[in-house]
Amino acid sequence: MAVPVWSVDPRTGNQREQAAVEATADEVDAAVRAAHAVRDALADREVRIALLRVAADELTADGERLIATADAETALGEPRLTGELGRTTGQLRAFADEIEDGGYLDVIIDRADASLTPPRPDLRRYKIPLGVVAVYAASNFPLAFSVPGGDTASALAAGSPVVVKAHPDHPATSELAGAALRRAAVKVGLPEDVVTVVHGFDAGVALVKHPLVAAAGFTGSVRGGRALFDAAAARPRPIPFHGELGSLNPVVVTEVAAAEGADEIGAGLAGSMTMGVGQFCTKPGLVLVPAGEAGDRLVTTLGEKLTDVAPGVLLDGRMRDAFLAGVDARKRLEGVEAPVDAGEGEGRTVAAGFLTVDGGRLLAEGDHDLLLEECFGPLTVVVRYADTGQLTALLGRFPGNLTATVHLGAADTESGTGARLLAELTPLAGRVLVGGWPTGVAVTPAQHHGGPYPASTSGSTSVGATAIERWLRPVSYQNAPEALLPAELRDDNPLGVPRRVNGTREVREG
Amino acid sequence: MAVPVWSVDPRTGNQREQAAVEATADEVDAAVRAAHAVRDALADREVRIALLRVAADELTADGERLIATADAETALGEPRLTGELGRTTGQLRAFADEIEDGGYLDVIIDRADASLTPPRPDLRRYKIPLGVVAVYAASNFPLAFSVPGGDTASALAAGSPVVVKAHPDHPATSELAGAALRRAAVKVGLPEDVVTVVHGFDAGVALVKHPLVAAAGFTGSVRGGRALFDAAAARPRPIPFHGELGSLNPVVVTEVAAAEGADEIGAGLAGSMTMGVGQFCTKPGLVLVPAGEAGDRLVTTLGEKLTDVAPGVLLDGRMRDAFLAGVDARKRLEGVEAPVDAGEGEGRTVAAGFLTVDGGRLLAEGDHDLLLEECFGPLTVVVRYADTGQLTALLGRFPGNLTATVHLGAADTESGTGARLLAELTPLAGRVLVGGWPTGVAVTPAQHHGGPYPASTSGSTSVGATAIERWLRPVSYQNAPEALLPAELRDDNPLGVPRRVNGTREVREG
Known part of the structure; x- marks a missing residue:
């Protein structure tokens, strides 16, 4: 029998509405498989750029309802939530800009050199997406660190489909945001399964253990985050778990x-x-x-x-x-x-x-x-x-x-x-x-929102451009003919990505 | 009572000599504490550059003895070991070049901008060493993936002191190589405890659990590597464990x-x-x-x-x-x-x-x-x-x-x-x-020697310039006055490191 997920008004403690039902193990499995099946659709960088920008537009278009719902579920107030929506859409657009920039691919090319001992083959390195990313939404930012937040935005930017485990404190907001992201996917010609929202504690546990989940992002408590981190590490094939758990500041x-x-x-x-x-x-x-x-x-x-x-x-x-x-x-x-x-x-x-x-x-x-x-x-x-x-x-x-x-x-x-x-x-x-105060985390390339454990379970950031690194891994091609190389690694660099070629850095002109 | 570590000739199965003794728990603790105590000495980039180059010289100077000892312990043959020594010293020198290049610091600077909503503070990000690194030496490359190998070279380049757990198949070679590295440290004015070699299975287990060990690098079997990975993840404060475990190729x-x-x-x-x-x-x-x-x-x-x-x-x-x-x-x-x-x-x-x-x-x-x-x-x-x-x-x-x-x-x-x-x-x-064959791994920036589990327990490489990333973490300074910033983050960029400033990449001239 379906377990209902209620939206609750924290100002009164009253149930507002049934927002969703908890995902069963089978439903989690289906969501992950569906995401995995559509991963190749995210390979095209232009479509990812479009996805992130249209997602920002969709969220903005539904802004009034999103903010009212989020306020009703979190009591954070409309002024703060209006700012948070701006931050969230700005973040989506910033990751689109990062895709255009291409520096996140960390391209390194060393051309063949027969004069070296031993002779050096042609090696060309860049980064590819890991696969399906599980995102565990936070309670305290129902937009910016939740369904449409930085983890989702950076994972999609990297080319990884996302399954979000919604936070129980704002299920209705999560459903609205998830729908906006899926509408954006369809508008740019992508399958909507590039983003799925699931609800329920057990669903979250099943997600981190799913063989086709390749990495996870989490913002929440030390206890909850550590339990999921441990589950990620204990898998037959361990996966990276980027958790932001707690901080005294x-x-x-x-x-x-x-x-x-x-x-x-x-x-x-x-x-x-x-x-x-x-x-x-x-x-x-x-x-x-x-x-x-x-x-x-x-x-x-x-x-x-x-x-x-x-x-x-x-x-x-x-x-x-x-x-x-x-x-x-x-x-x-x-x-x-x-x-x-x-x-x-x-x-x-x-x-x-x-x-x-x-x-x-x-x-x-x-x-x-x-x-x-x-x-x-x-x-x-x-x-x-x-x-x-x-x-x-x-x-x-x-x-x-x-x-x-x-x-x-x-x-x-x-x-x-x-x-x-x-x-x-x-x-x-x-x-x-x-000087100043740590509250307020600028979304900008030089930001680092992470830190030694328990602030983070990894060395990465969950805010700012470099958050995209979490969902990628390097691969090197050795002696691959030009015709088989991805555009980023071809000699003529048609996409103009920053590269290090034989030790020299090439940057885009103009 | 001290447990002897014997050097054994695999061609005969006979003990050659007692090369060392197994480190007790107290000795492992002392080695890690000594390494931790001298970590600040590695902060100076010039001294790290000198350390790596002098280490290469010291290994070369002792090359005849190193090769003969390694051959007697591993039966790999002098021609192969001569090549491997060249690879090892070349690798140490290559990491010195990477320090000079400075790109590994991944410097990003976003200057304050009051016109943005919300106003952006001045943020400057680079990378700092994690702390003491535990290196688990491999059996099959008694130099290039052992005491003076890529893990040690990249960790020292990053500014992290190293405690190496020697492989039992070549303890005498390990002692010689460790002595060469410590001589190099003293020659460049560093405390010799920036590198220590320990022996023994129990010492290896104690090492990965030591509270002051900040990261580990491993090359070896799936069984051994997974056990250490699990121990690293189960610590009260988990640490990154970069293990290269096994590959079908x-x-x-x-x-x-x-x-x-x-x-x-x-x-x-x-x-x-x-x-x-x-x-x-x-x-x-x-x-x-x-x-x-x-x-x-x-x-x-x-x-x-x-x-x-x-x-x-x-x-x-x-x-x-x-x-x-x-x-x-x-x-x-x-x-x-x-x-x-x-x-x-x-x-x-x-x-x-x-x-x-x-x-x-x-x-x-x-x-x-x-x-x-x-x-x-x-x-x-x-x-x-x-x-x-x-x-x-x-x-x-x-x-x-x-x-x-x-x-x-x-x-x-x-x-x-x-x-x-x-x-x-x-x-x-x-x-x-x-085309070609996978044996032979070029030491060059575009190399990636890692891969999905069990090839590696992380997304990193253990060969090539980017191996240095494993021992660093980012930190951002917000609104720090110029006088308090490290040289790499100052406006005038006195060290000429590649940087991304307000979205534009600056590269060294000439």
Whole structure:
């Protein structure tokens, strides 16, 4: 019997509508086989470019309904979701541009050279798609990290069909977005099975184990992501699993920065940690503030600003329970104080708050390691450090992160403090910020949204142009005649892709 | 009590000398900690360039002793080992050239742009070393895929210290090569702990589980490699495991090619499959030959040439036992014939041979799948295919490979046969050859020595310039002041590395 998938309004907890049914094992199998069967249709680069651009158009055309549905399912609000839709369509178009650029193919050509010992054959390398990609959608970005998000866009750009496991927090939005992508496929002459959406926990597990699934992308919790990572690694034929699992996103405020800008930093922190009701994967979850008067001032400002923040609704009731339990467990730790109490708000809301603890507590062995784990929701932990020695010791205990941020004062660059801190933060994260706040992840080629485990299970990014690398593998042709080579590898380079030929880089003219 | 590691002469089975002792768990821990402690010393690119070049010089200077020792331990012969030493030193120098080139850093710079929505920050991305790399040496190339081989060279080039688990088949060679690398380190002013050699099975297991080991490279068997891969994935913090495990290296001979060059192809096959006594990871282990007269002639020539090949000594007694058992198990399969019997030769040698089987047998379910597994040593399996339909069906059953080769006739390109076969072979391998033989792996940027599982546990190559990618991860700096950026990311690009800046590729002049 079909298991219904309900769309739920997190503001009320009420079921809105039945959005879909859970996919059975047979249905997952059929979806993967259908995707696999149409993979060759994505080989043509022009059709992939068209697909991504038309997909952006289709999403835009259905924007009003998408945003209203997403808001009803996630409570993230129309302004934020309007921005997110723009980000999502921009991302699809950016990957179309990357296909046109062709640099992602990483073409290297070494022509035959009989004068070498041993003689060198003609070798021509580029990258080909891996095959069907399984995408596990995130809860917190119902568009940009969900069905039409970066994983799907980059996989399609690479030439890989996609089966998306929808997130249960926004099944109706997922269905609408999936339909838009499939309409786009048909409009550009592709089979619609290049993208399929499936629902259900068991479907997700079946997907990562399917023999024809060649790679997976995931954004979500450490527990869920690690279970799928383990399943991907345990397959008879293991597959790459690109999971973004969790991140504390530490922020360091130097003595000088605190003295110069305590109020501004405190206010900025309050804004960043409550963005999207604290449900950003880049939320600053731990802030290292110096002991002393300037740091006190920063903390005071943070508290004042947080009391002004209206309570918000989390994505679902389970997350609300986990947030409240997480806050409670942290508050109970010895030496932890709660100047502004995060916790239950009116109705189904939660209030934003923060905790403080002395650095020495965190350095001692014991339960305080809980403070080094992400707490999803509007909470941050302010750690007061005694001196730079203690700061260094604290940083040495941190797990991997998506981001690490340092707020420097004017004198910190010259004094060497800035260089030292950058050197200490770089091993901890995939993106290192000087000033500003980690929330807000620019979609641009130089972006890196990943980082040491558990921030990511791989060395790749899930945002920005290089995300496409995850779905490709290199292949070299040896002594293949010109007539049998793909266009990208032919001598005359008809597509004008950037190449390295006999050690020299050739770039497109003009 | 220390467990001795003996150097054994495979020609006699006698112990030559005690080459080392097995590393205890404490010694492995000490080696990894020492490597981790000196990692910052490798940050300077000039010193890495010097290290690799001086390492090549040191190996060359000790070449006579290295070759004699390797020959005494592996029976591979001085001519082959002389060539392998040249390949090894050339490889070290080639990675020094890659550091100078700088393209491996994959620098992308997107400057701040306030006109965008949302405004774009300044983002600058390059790659940094992962940390200590564990290298598991192969048996069959005691230099080029062992202590001073491609994994070590590429890891040092990336800036990662290395702990090598030596292969038990050539411990004395490993000690000599390790000493040469450590001498080179000292000569260029580096701590010698940037490279350490350890011995022993348990040491290898401890290494992949060590919390400070950040990545691993392996060349060897499916069983051993998969066990280490599983251990790497099961760690609290999983690490990338780049394993090259096994490959059948299928070869397709078309009707036209057989008609045009049966004798030449048969003779070429005999040479390739017996190179290094059949102990190349790229040995053509399965050859698809058309049924009919031309194919018969190819098989006859193969048999004639193989009877001329002198029996050879395998790398160790265990491999000899496994080879003889593998040949025997395959010969027992229904419908398998052995026109030239591979098996025991005089003394400790083995004779080269080949098996034949009809394609139909291989398509039927059952024990014949054994023929799709690599048999390490001088054996190949000739599969006689009835027609192109059967050929396609056969190719569809193959596992992943390092290489796939097709021999085409003059008419095959125009008829579309060539294009069809290239399309069918490309999904099966990391390198696709048109004509020639897969043994012989050019060390050059366009090389790809990897392939779908079990050829490799990752999408990377272990030979050629891009092997360096395995030991790096990207990091992006956001809004970092010029003074705090690494040289590669500064506006003036003092090192002249290739970069993509605001979408435009900048390459070194001249």
